[in-house]
Amino acid sequence: MATLPVVLGHDVTATAVVESLRPGTIVVIQGPPGVGKSWLAKGIGGSWEERGGSAIVAEGHLLQSDVDFFPLNLALAPLSSNWRAVGADLIRTSEAGERMAGTGGLITSMIQALVQLRPARQRARKLFLGKEEQSILFDLERIAEDKPLLLIADNLHWWDEASLGLLGRMQDPRLGEAFRFLAELHVIAIQTVSPYQEVAHKAAHDALLTSGMTEEIDVSRPPKGTFAEVLSALGAPPARARVAAEDLYALTGGHLALAARCAKLLEIEEPQSLLAARGREHFRRRLLTDRVSALGGIGGSTALTVLQIAAVLGLRFRRADLVCAFEGEASVVSRALRDCRDEELIELSEDVGRFAHDLFRAHFLEAGDLDMPSVHESIAECLRLLRPAEYLLRCEHARRAEREREAGALGVHAALQRQRDGLPWKDLPEYALAAIENQGLRQTVEAFEAALNHLDGYRFTSCRETLDGLPRNLPRSLNAEADAIRATCLLATRSEDDREAAETLLRRWNGYETEEPELGTRLMHLRLYALTLIVDKTPGRELEGQIRQALADRADYDRSAxxxxxxxxxxxxxxxxxxxxxxxxxxAAEHFGPSPGLSVIRRPVEYYRCLVNVGAKLVTNAAYTEALGEYAKLDRLIAEYTPNTFPRVDYPLTTALLAEYRIDAVSASEAVERQREIGAQHGVPGDPFYQGNAEAVFLALAGSSAEALEIFDRLEGELSERARPAPSMLYLIRANRCATGYVCGDGSAKAEWDALGDLVTQIPYLIRRYLIARHQLLGEVMARGEASSAIEFDECLVRTPRFGRFWDQLGRGFRMPEVEWWR
Structure with a gap:
């Protein structure tokens, strides 16, 4: 008896697909629904993996066709190992099997050639594509496991615009030069053609398929005359298959998913019961709904309810989402899913379920008795708790739940999320833009956009004035967003009055993490930063513990937590x-940093901040040479990406220069010139203090005290414009100015130094006790008139033994801080 691939002609088609596979080319398998397109592509994927490659499936879904990156994010998964057997069967029964996958076959040779080419590849500078895109590339490379990658883009006709655009960029050879695994990427796309399905985003879809090399391979329905062979190949007894073939072809339309269920039933019953159906719809109800309704155990009605909710969640669904939306016992859902798996309606893994075909999903979407808006309402509530940062997906379900005001607010949150990620909010999906417009929130989004631009430009007053112009009747969550931005402004001004105002503002939102976990946690982080700027660390440590506990409750299923x-x-x-x-x-640096064997860093900006802090901490610990090793990593990271990817590059460059000076790798005069270059290339006009302080200290150490005093005076003048300047920065500038005056012979320096004694006790950092001791000891040096040159004064305390290894950095006569990211 002929096998199914031979009956369907898939053996010949598979050879054509493999012959067309090459990097930069998308091979499109297309045809009507239910002709085995996905089966064929995944079978090839199974053979690809069997011969040393990796295969990944990214699946579009009708109900999520407007959710950015849905196929490459929530619907991205490694190919199940079960498909290796299918691939082996496909190859074994193919006349061209050896040509496809034998010792010298196309797949085998292709994978071997890709591996051999690797060492010759050069890497170009990386473009930071955005947080979502970066995460997708990371997941693709991680799943690929350092093997040539085959990406199966299933249901391409339902892919969203963002995913289509990223798939197109992944074909660009320049991106392959930057990310090695993309140079080895092969793509098979699967789409159902019109009139059976319409493309969700025609312009983006057509742009993808016309922008590069595309090979289209058509797959047709099996002819009516071969349907008995199809049923037999699917397991039906040949005699029963011959009796039922013509009528079943009329009832199924030749759809292979339905044919497979018919073949299963023909194994256990005579054809007459199947052929008694009155038309296609009645036939499908008998084949699908009635079979589920007849399930024992928990009962068919429960299984139908579970399937209907799963159908709303999508072709592929997370079990945690389904359990939450079901609003019943998790064990009941698990039992229903197992029963449906045994009926071959769905496929199951530990965390994810998938309908065996979208035809089944579409059928069960309408088969239950649930009210659809109520289902979407339950799912929206579950997403708020389980994946609160997915504002676009939440907006879509709120809209379908007819909660228009909530949908509008979630659309604004999605817009702000894009803005924070450096992406234009106007590129949101149409449904999100419509939700914003319908609630009259477009001007609100534009005001938020302007405020964030002011914040990024250190124009704090303009930022707060813009926020003050927002409407007074905004939804509560948008008022929380506004206060988060206000607090960020207040905490960045280096004013103690503003810090206290920020803490007061944030205290109003205590407990908000139970309403909006993602936004509430951001507000808690801001309040934590405000509390780190006070002397007593107990409130900050207590709040950090609360944040950790809130995040730990979600960390198992929410990577952002x-x-x-x-x-x-x-x-x-x-x-x-x-x-x-x-x-x-x-x-933290290990978590966010590069994984062994991977070229993609999932969150390079957060990794950058970690390296900045590791280097600064090593300088505090007087491990200068080791710190320079971390800063070398930073230099390589910055050089790998296009300019302006990373914020405040002046921070690590300034601290790295300090470490070089500490080990005598540069002189003070050389450090002055280097520091000026850092300021010219990377300085921020609204925040010149750390860079300016370092330049002035190096000038004093190089013997140019008069110029150093001018810089200190300018910096203090800028600080004095703030209401109650932060004690740490005020002490830093005044103490270094006073030390410079002392080595210049200024007789009033000792009195000025003593006047700073109260200010140093107000510094909120944990190194405060070292700075207090330093201040007292340096005052005694001044009183004795010792260490009258800048170098002598800088080094006069560092050999004091009782303060440990920190003292070599913290006990210096001139203070140059180790700048970290604490937000």
Whole structure:
């Protein structure tokens, strides 16, 4: 008896597909629904994996066709190992099997050639594509496991615009030069043609398929005359298949998913029961709904309810989402899913389920008795708790639940999320833009956009004035967003009055993480930063513990929550001693850093911040040479990406220069010139203090005290314009100016130094006790008239034994801070 691939002609088609596969080319398998397109592509994928490659499936879905990156994010998964057997069967029965996959076959030779070419490839500078795109590339490379990658783009006709655009960019050879695994990427796309399905985003879809090399391979329905062979190949007894073939072809339309269910039933019953149906719709109800309704155990009605909710979630669905939306016992859902799996209606893994065909999903979407808006309402509520940062998906379900005001607010949150990621909010999907417009929130989005632009430009007053112009009747969550931006402004001004105002503002939102977990956690992070700027660390440590607990509750199923826990580790220097914090910061750098064998860093900007903090912590610990090793990693990271990818590059460059000076790798005069270059290329006009302080200190150490005093005076003048300047920065500038005056012979320096004694006790950092001791000891040096040159004064305390290894950095006569990211 002929096997199914031979009956369908898939053996010949598979050879044509493989012959067309090459990097930069999208091979499109297309045809009507139910002709085995996905089966064929996944069978080839199974053979690809069997011979040393990796295969990944990215699946579009009708109900999520407007959700950015849905196929490459929520619907991205490695090819199941079960498909290797299918691939072996496909190859074994193919006349061209040896040509496809034998010792010298196309797939085998292709994979071997790709591996051999690797060492010759050069890497170009990387473009930071955005947080979502970067995460997708990371997942693709991770799943590929350093093997040539075959991406199966299933249901391409339902892909969203963002995914189509990224798939197109992945074909660009320049991106392959930057990310090695993309140079080995092969793509098979699967789409159902009109009139059976319409393309969801025609312009983006057509742009993808016309922008590069495309090979189209058509797959047709099996002819009516071969349907008995199809049923037999699917397992039906040949005699029963011959009796039922003509009528079943009329009832199924030749759809292979339905034919497979018919063949299964023909194994256990006579054809007459199947052929008694009155038309196609009645036939499908008998074949699908009635079979599920007749399930024992938990009962057919429960299984139908579970399938209907799963159908709303999508062709592929997360079990946690389904359990939440079902609003019943998890064990009941699990039992229903197992029963449906046994009926071959769905496929199951530990975390994810998938309908065996979209025809089944579409059928069960309408088969249950649930009210659709109510289902979407339940799903929207579940997403709020389980994946709160997915504002676009939440907006879509709120819209379908007829909660228009909530949908509009979620659309604004999605717009702000894009803005924070450096992407234009006007590129949101049409449904999100419509939700915003319908609630009259477009001007609100534009005001938020302007405020964030002012914030990025350090125009804090303009930012707050813009926010003050927002409407007074905004939804509560948008008022929370506005206060988050206000607090960020207030915390960045280096004014103690503003810091206290920010803390008061944020205190109003205590507990908001139970309403909006993602936004509430961001507000908690801001309040934590405000608390790190006070002397008493107990409130900050208590709040950090609360944040960690809130995040830990979601970390198992929400990667953003796990990331946020490591961000707390990255910021730990604000609350914990330098040696303890160094351990935590290193753990954060390992989490966000490159994985062995991978060229893609999932969150390069967060990794950059971690490396900045590791280097700064090592300088605090007087491990200067080791710190320079971390800064060398930073230099390589910055050089790998296009300019302006990373913020405040002046921070690490300034601290790295300090480490070089500490080990005598540069002189003070050379450091002055280097520091000026850093300021000219990377300085921020609204925040000149750290860079300006370092330049002035190096000038004093190089013997140019008069010029140093001019810079200190200018910096203090800028600080004095703020209401109650932050004690740490005020002390830094005034103490260094006073030290410079002392080595110049200024007789009033000692009195000025003594006047700073109260100010140093107000510094909120954990190194405060070292700075207080330093201040007292340097005052005694001044009183004795010792160490009258800049170099002598700078080094006069560092050999004091009782303060440990921190003292070589913290006990200097001139203070140059180790700048970290604490937000």
């Amino acid at each position: 796990e990331d946020a826990i490591y961000t707390l580790d990255r910021c730990s220097g604000s609350l914990f001693e330098p040696d303890h914090s160094l351990t935590r910061v290193r753990e």
